[in-house]
Amino acid sequence: MIEPGGGIEGELLSTTGRPSRRWRWRAGLSGFVLLFLYATAALAPWIAPYQPGEQFRRSPNAPPMRLHVAAPSAWLAQGVLFVHPQRMVDSLRRRYEIDTTARVPLRFFARGHLLATADPKEHFFVLGSDALGRDLFSRLVYGARISLSVGVVGVLISLGVGTLVGVVAGYVGGRTDDVLMRLCEVMMALPAFYFLLALAAVIPPGLSSAQTFALIVVLMSFIRWAGFARVIRGMAASIRELEYVQAAQALGAGRARTIVRHVVPATLGYTIVAATLAIPGFILGESALSLLGLGIQEPSTSWGSLLKDANNLANLDKYPWILAPGVCIAVTTMAFNFLGDQLRDRLDPRAETRS
Amino acid sequence: MTAVTQAPSGAEPLLAVRDLVVEFETPRGTVRAVDGVSLTLAHGATLGLVGESGCGKSVTSLAIMRLLDSNARIRAGSIRFEGHDVLDLDERAMRRLRGARMAMIFQEPSTSLNPVFTVGAQVAEALRIHRRLSRAAAWAGAVELMRLVEIPDAERRASAYPHELSGGMKQRVMIAMAISCEPALLVADEPTTALDVTIQAQILDLLRGLKERLGMSLLLITHDLGVVAAEADEVVIMYAGRIVERAPSRALFAAPAHPYTQALLASLPRLERREARLTPIPGRVPDLLELPSGCRFRDRCPRASERCSREDPALAEIAPARAVACFHPLVEEGRP
Numbered sequence: 001m002i003e004p005g006g007g008i009e010g011e012l013l014s015t016t017g018r019p020s021r022r023w024r025w026r027a028g029l030s031g032f033v034l035l036f037l038y039a040t041a042a043l044a045p046w047i048a049p050y051q052p053g054e055q056f057r058r059s060p061n062a063p064p065m066r067l068h069v070a071a072p073s074a075w076l077a078q079g080v081l082f083v084h085p086q087r088m089v090d091s092l093r094r095r096y097e098i099d100t101t102a103r104v105p106l107r108f109f110a111r112g113h114l115l116a117t118a119d120p121k122e123h124f125f126v127l128g129s130d131a132l133g134r135d136l137f138s139r140l141v142y143g144a145r146i147s148l149s150v151g152v153v154g155v156l157i158s159l160g161v162g163t164l165v166g167v168v169a170g171y172v173g174g175r176t177d178d179v180l181m182r183l184c185e186v187m188m189a190l191p192a193f194y195f196l197l198a199l200a201a202v203i204p205p206g207l208s209s210a211q212t213f214a215l216i217v218v219l220m221s222f223i224r225w226a227g228f229a230r231v232i233r234g235m236a237a238s239i240r241e242l243e244y245v246q247a248a249q250a251l252g253a254g255r256a257r258t259i260v261r262h263v264v265p266a267t268l269g270y271t272i273v274a275a276t277l278a279i280p281g282f283i284l285g286e287s288a289l290s291l292l293g294l295g296i297q298e299p300s301t302s303w304g305s306l307l308k309d310a311n312n313l314a315n316l317d318k319y320p321w322i323l324a325p326g327v328c329i330a331v332t333t334m335a336f337n338f339l340g341d342q343l344r345d346r347l348d349p350r351a352e353t354r355s
Numbered sequence: 356m357t358a359v360t361q362a363p364s365g366a367e368p369l370l371a372v373r374d375l376v377v378e379f380e381t382p383r384g385t386v387r388a389v390d391g392v393s394l395t396l397a398h399g400a401t402l403g404l405v406g407e408s409g410c411g412k413s414v415t416s417l418a419i420m421r422l423l424d425s426n427a428r429i430r431a432g433s434i435r436f437e438g439h440d441v442l443d444l445d446e447r448a449m450r451r452l453r454g455a456r457m458a459m460i461f462q463e464p465s466t467s468l469n470p471v472f473t474v475g476a477q478v479a480e481a482l483r484i485h486r487r488l489s490r491a492a493a494w495a496g497a498v499e500l501m502r503l504v505e506i507p508d509a510e511r512r513a514s515a516y517p518h519e520l521s522g523g524m525k526q527r528v529m530i531a532m533a534i535s536c537e538p539a540l541l542v543a544d545e546p547t548t549a550l551d552v553t554i555q556a557q558i559l560d561l562l563r564g565l566k567e568r569l570g571m572s573l574l575l576i577t578h579d580l581g582v583v584a585a586e587a588d589e590v591v592i593m594y595a596g597r598i599v600e601r602a603p604s605r606a607l608f609a610a611p612a613h614p615y616t617q618a619l620l621a622s623l624p625r626l627e628r629r630e631a632r633l634t635p636i637p638g639r640v641p642d643l644l645e646l647p648s649g650c651r652f653r654d655r656c657p658r659a660s661e662r663c664s665r666e667d668p669a670l671a672e673i674a675p676a677r678a679v680a681c682f683h684p685l686v687e688e689g690r691p
Contacts, residue, residue, distance in 0.1 A: 247529070251484055
């Protein structure tokens with residue numbers, strides 16, 4: 001789950017098993033899905049009908065409500081969509097009954113949300129609610145902000161550090177290379193997940209959720225940069241021998257200029273692909289930590305912390321909708337992987353001619 | 356080897372290499388790739404450095420530029436360039452010389468340009484390194500330089516990427532980069548080897564023209580005696596890390612003194628001699644780790660005697676400006 005880049009290198013360096021053209025639609029779809037997810041996360045306060053911490057104490061563990069389309073004649077008076085209200089009939093077993101005679105009309109752009117009940121006293125749960133009566137859909141949308149940004153920020157940090165260390169080690173070589181690479185090996189020899197657990201366990205409890213978030217990202221990046229650094233170091237060492245790098249030196253270009261102008265751009269193809277393929281690892285890592293209660297704490301949510309409710313079979317059996325964050329994680333992970341695969345093919349200089 | 360004196364005038368030559376020794380640390384042992392090489396290059400002159408692959412000619416040129424790999428060590432000798440002791444300069448001072456006063460072009464134009472930038476940007480970068488020019492001024496300068504190296508339609512070509520240009524055009528771009536700061540010395544390491552024969556002639560013409568126009572000196576490294584015959588004022592022949600013969604170009608081609616030079620000339624195709632076969636040199640270059648005793652060429656030499664396996668012939672002057680390292684030279688002393 002939290003292998004520091006190990007799997008990625010292997011995948012990147014193999015050129016066999018190039019997906020054929022018929023798989024290309026997956027990359028397009030993935031790009032679209034990711035765009036949609038990130039837009040959702042960005043617009044969370046508008047898209048989510050409720051605040052993530054807002055409780056409806058009379059409706060704990062409510063099942064998802066079906067959205068109904070009203071008859072066109074009622075559109076102007078009542079709105080296009082409505083739900084039937086649910087009433088708890090057994091508070092011990094959390095059984096609900098749907099009252100099909102009554103309607104809760106929904107309005108677009110009501111009270112600054114994309115979709116909300118026309119009457120502020122009513123409520124609707126598209127994906128059901130949790131044990132405290134909080135809207136799962138709203139929590140999912142707000143959780144996306146953390147889960148989706150953890151990957152991007154984490155990759156930026158770890159690839160940034162990895163590129164810096166790798167390029168310097170590969171280009172400068174000699175003793176510098178030795179020291180930096182031994183450091184990388186020490187990092188990679190650490191049992192990453194346990195190390196992460198240990199580090200996460202010492203996060204002081206009083207931190208704000210933004211600080212916790214930042215700490216988690218930094219910790220995960222700290223574990224992963226070494227894998228990137230090793231690959232980039234190898235690339236930089238071979239780029240250093242390229243004639244255009246020698247030509248730059250013969251023109252009097254200094255180390256910094258040569259690295260920035262000639263070495264780093266040559267590693268970008270790898271970096272872009274590695275970044276795309278590494279993002280899911282961060283999302284999964286954060287989910288795993290949050291699932292274990294070491295990551296994002298209440299009242300903030302992330303997909304991993306939302307999944308915490310789904311970690312026993314009895315709950316899962318009674319309220320299967322609490323798996324929704326897991327579906328989101330799976331979809332995002334797959335989308336990034338498909339996109340990364342396609343990018344790798346596109347950026348591979350050995351790629352066959354494309355039509 | 357120090358017996359040779361050859362400053363053409365009283366003034367200090369542009370470049371003077373004395374008894375240069377370069378060694379490489381390899382897993383198999385220490386390889387002495389350049390062993391006591393001395394050469395001088397006068398202002399505005401062209402020196403041809405000729406030899407087979409691995410004879411040390413490129414290592415010599417890289418040592419002059421101080422661009423040797425980290426596993427190379429300059430063990431002995433001195434390199435003087437424009438009054439500087441090149442081997443004593445620190446890296447910062449060296450960077451100010453490289454590109455500005457001494458520049459280099461390489462064998463393979465297609466790999467000597469960075470594929471991700473336009474050629475104009477790369478020529479402009481060469482200008483920006485040494486002259487603090489604005490982006491626009493550097494670009495204008497780059498186009499001007501590309502015109503100087505006779506690239507047709509230079510404005511448009513400046514925004515082309517290297518893969519969009521032919522090999523000859525790329526080599527012209529490399530030359531434009533190298534002459535951007537009007538260096539005093541241009542080191543051309545096999546500048547035409549990777550090009551078609553017709554393009555070779557054009558590039559050599561261009562180099563000759565630029566040399567005269569900018570008053571540069573040219574160190575022309577090649578294994579192609581034909582190129583040297585046309586371009587060089589003086590020729591230095593290297594074999595297995597040593598200089599075996601040094602002579603003015605005309606004299607060398609009229610009458611080679613060293614058996615190796617003669618063998619090289621005999622292996623060249625000639626239009627006037629309609630022989631079916633060329634004469635190859637028998638045997639192969641000795642392994643620098645297991646050099647034979649005495650003369651390094653003796654195993655392949657038709658004139659080798661018993662003395663050649665006992666003693667190592669030193670480079671000795673046989674005529675003015677002419678030296679050979681052989682006990683049995685083809686040209687006798689005093690008879691150029």
